[in-house]
Amino acid sequence: MDNPKAPAILRIMSSDSDILIVGGGLSGPILALALAQSGHSVTVIDALSEKIRKNAEFDGRSYAVALTSQRLLNGIGVWDAVADRSQPILEIKVSDGRAGEGPSPFFMHFDHAEIEEGPMGHMVQDRHLRRALLDAMAATAGVTHLAGETVTAQEPTPAGVTVTLASGKTLSGALLVGADGRGSGTATRAGIKRTGWDYAQTALVCAIAHEKPHHGIAHQFFMPPGPLAILPLPGNVSSIVWSEQAQTAAAFHALPDDEYLTMLRPRFGDFLGEISLTGSRFTYPLSLSLAARLVTDRTALIGDAAHGVHPIAGQGLNAGMRDIAALAEVITDATRRGEDPGSAAVLTRYEEWRRFDNTALALATDSFNRLFSNDNAVVRGVRDLGMGLVNKMPGLRRTFIREAAGLTGELPRLMRGAPL
Template sequence: MNENEAGERQIDIMVCGAGYVGLATAVAIKQARPSLDVVLADAAPDGVWKKDGRASAIAAAACAMLQRLGVWDELEEGAQPITEMIVTDSRASDPIRPVYLTFSGEVEPGQPFAHMLMNRDLNGALRRRCDELGIEIHQGTPIAGLDRSGACAVATAKDNRRFSARLVIAADGARSRLRDWAGIRTVSWQYGQSGIVCTVAHERPHNGRAEEHFLPAGPFATLPLPGNRSSIVWTERTADAERLVNSDPFLFETELETRFGRHLGAITVESKPRAWPLGLTLARAFVTHRLALAGDAAHGIHPIAGQGLNMGFKDVAALAEVIVEADRLGLDFGQEDVLEDYQRWRRFDTVRMGATTDILNRLFSNDIAPIRLIRDIGLGIVDRMPGLKRDFIAQAAGKGGPMPRLLRGEAI
């Protein structure tokens, strides 16, 4: 253990926040540059993440990265390919929901554009890979302060341990303390909506089909899980969402069935439904001296396009590549001018995706007849244009625009 005269542990990189983005960032850097001393801090106590019953859609490009990071073989067995997606636009009370848009779920023959994966499985696999690579994980001890005024960033843990790092990566979520301490401001607003998340079982198989129903209060998505099970991401006005998740289970299931329909038979709620407020948050800067933001600390978008986690994985691939290449060239990867390459790589794509989801949510989360007519005509036109549909699938698969090597399944 290297300590300086001030009693500070000297390391190369500290990753604050050990969710999927923080874990994957640490693995990507350490795997490419084993000589770098990488420490993960502010991790949840052991066992807490195992209780996460949520699932996430992992785009094809992110799957390629997880394969390169050495965890996909473990995860693939429990993952559910999304083989088809349909989009409808109706009211919950409508007896028939016309399908306006359909997507084949393959980017290439035999390669689905996304897989559904349980969050606890993804977290567990990445943590085990950290252990294999010798990455130190500090659990249950949050960072209480950060000083970037010297030659290195000095992070102080709540138990008074001090770390002197060439670079600190803030992957500590939408309410990032490190972002606030660095004085990085955000552009943000709330939608007055909350996303209800739960898992349901149903009688008939889904055959790998995902569905997104645009309802007046917001999108209602059903995403296939292994077996006769689906993950629900249900957008409602915040007051209604709170009422629903706190209501009698029978009432909740009745309201859910009204939106889910009976095409897969009777449904049963398997996990306790929870609701999260929805909004848009974009950091005005992704980097500053000795600090880089990644994942929700840099951006938070509406789940209407299912790209939140995949945007975080794009951050992972781009940031790891910038750091590793700089280190190979003997550059100081904690300097702002070096980190600027990461910001240029990710900021435009992030703003574009944030604006896109914002417009889509405002366009579809209403029941104004003329707007409904226009958007349904638009969906129908897209459905009849194979080239445009292929572009949409490529974007959903995370394969649009300049791609870091990891997202192409290549080593850094």
């Protein structure tokens, strides 16, 4: 790797694009659009075909897009395409209890009216965001989307990086970005090791229609086997992320729809009236996966390729958005100064910006899951008392609300609503 303290003067070999991005899910296209709009040429290498990416069926995945992540999407011209299909998160209610017994009297209640900036975030389905990103890439000069292609090799040099595709084609650029998920081939080929563990939990995910309106309130109900998140979608519909021990989750998932609902009802409660399934059901195994490095020779990692965390706080996507906004800003500022965007000096700035926050989030979500996913009477008493105290302290409650909205820490320009 270059000396990180040496000036990184722009001296790149002839390239197909300035930046090569592996991964066509969400993180890769968002970074591509941010960079292209600041004058860079970008190639997104996507293992899935465009037909699969554009599939409009609900696949269970919905995201709590924090306020600052919404600003990023607005800054790259994507938010307007999904705004009408999004649901503002106006309140968050956090409680503790057991299935069928109702919540503890101690709880936390966060209301967006306690901050000046507006809703803490919006719920958006993956399928709508994915299609909006594909359309935006197709309409943006400087972005090349290679669908149905996989990378088989990558080779960094002092002057650039070359990747070889399964089709035999080679591409070159100044920087390679891994946006290819928790099992990142980019990270593996770069020799970046990972640490983490399996939680022996599985998330049961589906959409539920209900009789009564949710009023934009998101609920997090902690139970001994794992948390149940009830997240508002447009209309009288909510997204369910229901964490159970892996063996129990497999048994529940195998049930017919009516029996599945019978198992869900005592956990869900009756506060929204009668419930029914809308669309299919899905499962996702839960684990923690943290890359030992965010950068190495002409390579950077973003999103789940850098850090895969428990969905207990719904912050996985938003942490990835911070990676994207920070990396786009670091690359853009470096290029404007005449620096080589793939040099060690430039990449070190990105790693130093994001490393602590990513590690802290991984540890926080892991600790929360361990704290709440147990039935120890002493621990239950302490955590319930803690929630009650937080709820009675306006200053601390406001801090939690700002954290949920993504308004804390050193925000990149795109997340402040400013242009690159």
